[in-house]
Amino acid sequence: MHGQMMRQPLLISSLIRHADTCHGDTEIVSRLTEGGMHRYTYHDAHQRSRQCARALQRLGVTAGDRVATLAWNNYRHFEIYYGTSGMGAICHTINPRLFPEQIAFIIKHAEDRVMLFDLTFLKLAEALRPLCPGVKHWVVLTDRAHLPAGDTPWLCYEELVAAESADYEWPDFDEETAASLCYTSGTTGNPKGVLYSHRSTVLHAYAINLPDVMGLTARDTALPVVPMFHVNAWGLPFAAAMTGTKLVLPGPGLDGASLCELFQQERVTFSAGVPTIWLGTLAYLRENKIRLPSPHRTIIGGAAASPALIHALESEQGIEVRCGWGMTETSPAGTVNTFKSKHAALSTAERDAVHAKQGRIIPGIELQITDDSGAVLARDGVAYGNLEVRGHWTCREYFKGAGGSVLRPGGWFPTGDVAAIDPDGYMRIVDRTKDIIKSGGEWISSIDLENQAIGHPAVAGAAVIGLAHEQWGERPLLVVVRRPGHPVTGEQLLDYLRPKVAKWWLPDAVVFTDAIPLTATGKIYKTKLRETYEGYFKSGPETP
Numbered sequence: 169m170h171g172q173m174m175r176q177p178l179l180i181s182s183l184i185r186h187a188d189t190c191h192g193d194t195e196i197v198s199r200l201t202e203g204g205m206h207r208y209t210y211h212d213a214h215q216r217s218r219q220c221a222r223a224l225q226r227l228g229v230t231a232g233d234r235v236a237t238l239a240w241n242n243y244r245h246f247e248i249y250y251g252t253s254g255m256g257a258i259c260h261t262i263n264p265r266l267f268p269e270q271i272a273f274i275i276k277h278a279e280d281r282v283m284l285f286d287l288t289f290l291k292l293a294e295a296l297r298p299l300c301p302g303v304k305h306w307v308v309l310t311d312r313a314h315l316p317a318g319d320t321p322w323l324c325y326e327e328l329v330a331a332e333s334a335d336y337e338w339p340d341f342d343e344e345t346a347a348s349l350c351y352t353s354g355t356t357g358n359p360k361g362v363l364y365s366h367r368s369t370v371l372h373a374y375a376i377n378l379p380d381v382m383g384l385t386a387r388d389t390a391l392p393v394v395p396m397f398h399v400n401a402w403g404l405p406f407a408a409a410m411t412g413t414k415l416v417l418p419g420p421g422l423d424g425a426s427l428c429e430l431f432q433q434e435r436v437t438f439s440a441g442v443p444t445i446w447l448g449t450l451a452y453l454r455e456n457k458i459r460l461p462s463p464h465r466t467i468i469g470g471a472a473a474s475p476a477l478i479h480a481l482e483s484e485q486g487i488e489v490r491c492g493w494g495m496t497e498t499s500p501a502g503t504v505n506t507f508k509s510k511h512a513a514l515s516t517a518e519r520d521a522v523h524a525k526q527g528r529i530i531p532g533i534e535l536q537i538t539d540d541s542g543a544v545l546a547r548d549g550v551a552y553g554n555l556e557v558r559g560h561w562t563c564r565e566y567f568k569g570a571g572g573s574v575l576r577p578g579g580w581f582p583t584g585d586v587a588a589i590d591p592d593g594y595m596r597i598v599d600r601t602k603d604i605i606k607s608g609g610e611w612i613s614s615i616d617l618e619n620q621a622i623g624h625p626a627v628a629g630a631a632v633i634g635l636a637h638e639q640w641g642e643r644p645l646l647v648v649v650r651r652p653g654h655p656v657t658g659e660q661l662l663d664y665l666r667p668k669v670a671k672w673w674l675p676d677a678v679v680f681t682d683a684i685p686l687t688a689t690g691k692i693y694k695t696k697l698r699e700t701y702e703g704y705f706k707s708g709p710e711t712p
C-alpha cells in the first residue's frame with residue numbers, strides 16, 4: 169500500500185521561489201569583477217533568474233542543453249545557477265584555474281551551447297573561442313559600459329537580461345532531471361563530468377542545513393569562499409536560499425585583506441573554504457592585529473586542516489571550526505565534524521584528536537572501508553582501508569560514461585581515499601591512495617606528516633611526498649616553505665618531528681622552496697611535486 173502524501177518533484181526552482189516569498193528583503197552582497205560592491209535581495213535575484221531563463225531561451229537554449237560559466241562568486245553567477253536549472257537546462261560551471269587545453273576539452277565534451285564569463289576571463293575566452301565552435305554564444309557578465317571594445321562580437325549579459333520580463337513560470341518536470349555539471353580537476357587523466365540532478369541538489373541542501381552539518385539559518389550571514397565554479401560552492405547557493413541566509417559573495421577578492429574587509433563590514437557569521445584560504449587570511453589577521461566579529465563558524469574542507477590551523481582560528485579568533493570531507497562526486501558533503509555531548513568530558517588532547525578527524529557521516533550518506541580484496545573492515549577507528557561511499561547525492565557514473573562503470577559490488581563508489589571509521593561514525597582520512605607512502609610494506613600518511621611539520625613556528629607551508637627508494641620502495645621527502653625571517657634548517661625540522669612521529673616515518677630529507685604548487689582546487693599538487701623531485705633519493709644532496 170502506498171502512502172497518501174502529495175508527490176511533488178524536488179526542484180531547484182522551489183528554493184529561489186521560497187527565498188523570494190519568505191525572505192524577499194534578505195540581501196545578496198557581491199564584490200564586482202568590475203570593481204565596487206553590488207547589493208540586491210532574494211526578491212531581485214528571483215526576478216533576474218527568470219529574466220535570465222528567458223534570455224537563454226531567446227539564445228536558443230532548451231531543456232537539457234549545457235550552459236557554461238567561467239565566473240567568480242557573484243550575483244550574476246547566482247542567478248545563472250537558478251535561471252539555467254530552473255528552466256530545465258544544465259549549468260556547467262568551469263574551473264578557470266584548469267589549463268586552457270583542459271577547459272577546451274571540457275567544453276567540447278560537455279557540448280556547451282552558450283558560454284557566460286566574467287571580465288577577468290576575457291583573455292581565456294578569446295583563446296577558447298576558436299577552439300570551441302560548438303559554443304554558439306559568448307556572453308560577458310557585465311554591462312554595456314564595461315563590454316570589451318574591438319571586433320569580437322561579445323554579447324552583453326546585462327542587455328540580454330534587461331530585454332526580458334520576469335513574467336515566467338518555472339516549469340515542472342521530473343526531479344531526476346540533470347541540473348548542473350562539474351568536472352573533477354583531473355590531476356591525473358582527463359577531467360570527468362559529474363552530473364547533479366534536481367533531486368540530489370535539493371536533498372543535499374536539506375542535509376547541509378542540518379544543525380550538525382553547516383546549519384545555515386535566517387539569522388546567518390554566509391560568505392562562501394569556496395568557488396561557485398567548483399562543486400557548486402559546496403551547495404551553499406542552494407542551502408542559503410532554502411534558509412533565507414544573507415549571502416556575501418567575494419568575487420575575485422580571495423586574499424586575506426579582501427576577505428577580512430567583508431567579514432568585518434558585513435558581520436559574517438559563517439564561511440566555508442579550503443585550508444589554504446585560511447592560512448593566508450590568518451597571516452593577514454595576525455599582521456594587522458585584527459579580531460573578526462563573532463560568532464563565526466567556518467567549514468574547512470577539500471583538504472586536511474592541520475591541528476595548528478584549527479587551534480589558531482579557535483584560540484586567536486574565537487572561530488568555531490568544523491572540518492568536512494567530500495568530493496565532486498558526492499556533491500560534495502560527506503562528513504562534517506561537530507562534537508557529541510559525551511565529548512565534553514574528554515581532556516583537551518582527546519577532544520583535539522576527535523576534532524582533527526574529517527567528521528561524522530551525514531545522514532543520507534553511508535561510508536565503509538574495505539581492504540584490497542574487497543572485504544569490509546572494522547569500524548574501530550584503528551583499521552584503515554579504501555573508503556567507499558553511497559548516498560542520495562553520490563554519483564553513480566560519470567557524464568557520457570567516462571571511465572566506464574565505476575561502482576563496486578553493493579553500489580559503492582570508490583573514493584580513492586584511505587580512511588578509518590570509528591564506532592561513533594567519525595571518519596579520518598589517512599591519505600589519498602595515490603599519495604600514501606609505501607615504505608618497506610608499511611604505509612606512511614603524508615597528511616599526518618604535513619600536519620606535524622606545519623606545527624613548527626618557522627614553517628609557512630609543508631608538503632610530504634613519497635619518492636622511489638632502492639631499499640624501501642618509497643621514502644618520504646618533506647618540502648617546506650619557510651616563514652619570512654625564520655632561518656630554520658632541515659636538521660632542526662627533523663629534530664622537531666623526531667619525538668612526534670614513528671621512527672620509520674621520519675622524512676629522509678627536507679628541501680626548501682619558495683612556494684608549494686597548488687591544483688586548480690587549491691590543494692597541494694603532489695603529482696607535480698613528485699615530478700620535480702623525481703630521483704631525489706638516488707642523486708639528491710643530503711638534508712641541509
Ligand code: ADP
Pocket residue numbers: 351352353354355468469470471472473491492493494495496497526583584585597599600687689691
Ligand atoms: P579534485 O580536487 O581532485 O578534483 P575534489 O575537489 O572532488 O577533487 O576533492 C576530493 C578529494 O579531496 C577527496 O577524495 C579527498 O582526497 C580530498 N579531501 C576532501 N576533503 C578532505 C579533508 N577534509 N581532509 C582530507 N582530504 C580531503
